[in-house]
Amino acid sequence: MDPAEERREMKRQKEYYNMVGYVCDSEYGIPTRCPCGSTIIDEEEIERLTKRVEEAEQVIKLVVNLNKQIETLEVQILTVKVADLEKVCFE
Known part of the structure; x- marks a missing residue:
């Protein structure tokens, strides 16, 4: 052959x-x-994973916003403390 x-x-x-x-x-x-x-990996699993990624992105955005709010609050608290110290020191 x-x-x-x-x-x-x-x-x-x-x-x-x-x-x-x-x-x-x-x-x-x-x-x-x-x-x-x-x-x-089937299509349903891909849809589920895509949804989880979208939820994680929303949480990340929330964390960024919370960090900004925390920084703003810290500045406000420090401003109040400085004002209180100025009252005590200069009065």
């Missing part, structure tokens, strides 16, 4: 065995693991 023909036949056999394996796997429903062992 010609070596090139032998390789083509081996490829056809491999494709056939893969197809048979896919059919066998399909009897168990949608797979949750890739043949390499990693998990398969």
